[in-house]
Amino acid sequence: MVRYFSTRDSHKTPLSFAEALLKGLAPDGGLYLPDRIPTLSPSAWLEASSLAEVGVKVLGEWLKEEIPAADLEPIVRDALNFPCPLIPLSDGVYVLELFHGPTLSFKDFGARTMARLMQYFLARRGERRIILVATSGDTGSAVADGFAGQDNIEVVLLYPKGKVSDVQERQLIVRRKGVRSFAVEGSFDDCQRMVKEAFVDPQLSHLPLSSANSINIGRLLPQTLYYLWAARQLGGGAVNFCVPSGNLGNLTGGILAALMGQDVPRFLAAHNANHFFPNFLAGRAEAYQFHPTLATLSNAMDVGAPSNFERLYTLLGANKLRAWVWGTVVLDDATLERMRQTYARYGYIACPHTAVGLEAVARYRAATADPTPIVTLSTAHPAKFPEAVAGALGIQAPKEAALEELWGREVAVETIPPTVEALKQHLL
Ligand SMILES: *Cc1c(COP(=O)(O)O)cnc(C)c1O
Numbered sequence: 267m268v269r270y271f272s273t274r275d276s277h278k279t280p281l282s283f284a285e286a287l288l289k290g291l292a293p294d295g296g297l298y299l300p301d302r303i304p305t306l307s308p309s310a311w312l313e314a315s316s317l318a319e320v321g322v323k324v325l326g327e328w329l330k331e332e333i334p335a336a337d338l339e340p341i342v343r344d345a346l347n348f349p350c351p352l353i354p355l356s357d358g359v360y361v362l363e364l365f366h367g368p369t370l371s372f373k374d375f376g377a378r379t380m381a382r383l384m385q386y387f388l389a390r391r392g393e394r395r396i397i398l399v400a401t402s403g404d405t406g407s408a409v410a411d412g413f414a415g416q417d418n419i420e421v422v423l424l425y426p427k428g429k430v431s432d433v434q435e436r437q438l439i440v441r442r443k444g445v446r447s448f449a450v451e452g453s454f455d456d457c458q459r460m461v462k463e464a465f466v467d468p469q470l471s472h473l474p475l476s477s478a479n480s481i482n483i484g485r486l487l488p489q490t491l492y493y494l495w496a497a498r499q500l501g502g503g504a505v506n507f508c509v510p511s512g513n514l515g516n517l518t519g520g521i522l523a524a525l526m527g528q529d530v531p532r533f534l535a536a537h538n539a540n541h542f543f544p545n546f547l548a549g550r551a552e553a554y555q556f557h558p559t560l561a562t563l564s565n566a567m568d569v570g571a572p573s574n575f576e577r578l579y580t581l582l583g584a585n586k587l588r589a590w591v592w593g594t595v596v597l598d599d600a601t602l603e604r605m606r607q608t609y610a611r612y613g614y615i616a617c618p619h620t621a622v623g624l625e626a627v628a629r630y631r632a633a634t635a636d637p638t639p640i641v642t643l644s645t646a647h648p649a650k651f652p653e654a655v656a657g658a659l660g661i662q663a664p665k666e667a668a669l670e671e672l673w674g675r676e677v678a679v680e681t682i683p684p685t686v687e688a689l690k691q692h693l694l
Pocket of ligand 1: 371372373404405510511512513514515516517566567619645646
């Protein structure tokens with residue numbers, strides 16, 4: 267039976283998946299980790315005919331003591347009802363497009379699955395939750411879209427005002443049933459701090475607060491599935507993955523997939539100017555030697571203090587992390603140049619986040635003789651970043667119906683200073 271404990275709990279007090287899911291962040295400030303990782307035969311994914319089918323099998327194994335298979339299957343099929351194609355780019359280099367969900371980023375996988383799992387447990391318990399989300403762009407829209415309209419759940423979004431693109435902001439502030447959006451006059455770290463402070467604030471302790479950030483275990487498990495689905499599309503064998511990273515939730519999903527039995531000799535962690543993790547991997551920074559967030563073109567990766575580092579570090583320790591994960595820092599100029607080269611050579615339009623990944627792949631190939639195929643995760647649709655696409659390529663980003671319709675909708679947003687007091691006034 268899989269049980270979950272907080273990274274900060276030396277007694278490893280065990281919780282069920284439902285408890286860890288509904289709590290989000292542990293009361294001691296830690297993050298939940300499984301006490302063991304189910305291993306599966308590769309046939310679980312290599313013989314699946316869709317990503318949803320991988321999900322039914324793999325999540326079925328993780329959750330079998332808590333959700334009957336007949337209840338889980340429709341949840342997973344409804345959550346993961348969009349395509350996830352693997353596109354060959356050049357010799358041994360592939361792009362896994364994770365942006366075909368309703369809000370056009372990979373966060374739809376985690377948010378949609380988690381929303382349905384939470385609703386399942388809340389409805390059975392007759393409880394409700396207020397979900398507090400700090401977002402640097404894509405999390406908020408995926409969570410708002412995934413959770414909107416659920417009777418037992420209200421969503422409160424915090425995003426750094428002026429630090430997300432126009433399209434991202436629009437996705438955050440369109441009026442949705444059961445969702446309240448706040449533009450915070452500060453950085454993403456301020457938003458994240460406000461959420462953390464709200465969770466431990468005695469005056470708010472009577473509210474049923476929960477989180478849906480990549481800190482929630484309910485988002486991590488679904489983020490293992492597309493790694494397995496990529497291997498299935500390649501027909502099996504060893505694959506390296508390059509993950510454009512910020513808060514390290516996506517990479518944690520990949521590590522869990524590998525620990526379940528997928529053959530991944532190397533992970534590449536591609537970061538923008540927010541350099542903590544690549545520096546840590548190279549031995550140039552100590553664990554938890556975080557820094558303030560820097561604003562970049564790949565803004566959904568603008569995280570100076572990645573929350574999931576605590577999980578990876580607890581799970582693997584420094585030596586294993588440094589041996590398994592190769593990191594690099596890609597600045598904005600190199601990101602733009604990689605967008606240009608990718609378009610010129612292959613006619614492929616990459617969003618800035620994906621371009622950070624593709625640049626990391628080029629550097630890794632130049633630095634090593636590793637012949638293993640590499641899959642770069644494409645984390646967002648380029649249409650979400652029209653300014654960057656126009657600036658780099660001199661062309662209009664392809665139009666997407668899911669974005670165009672947003673401009674005709676009503677919006678609802680309030681601006682607040684970056685303090686937990688300001689947030690409390692609205693919550694109480
Ligand atoms: C959130 C996000 C990332 C970073 O993912 P983490 O799990 O935070 O590392 C990368 N690209 C896009 C487009 C994102 O929305």
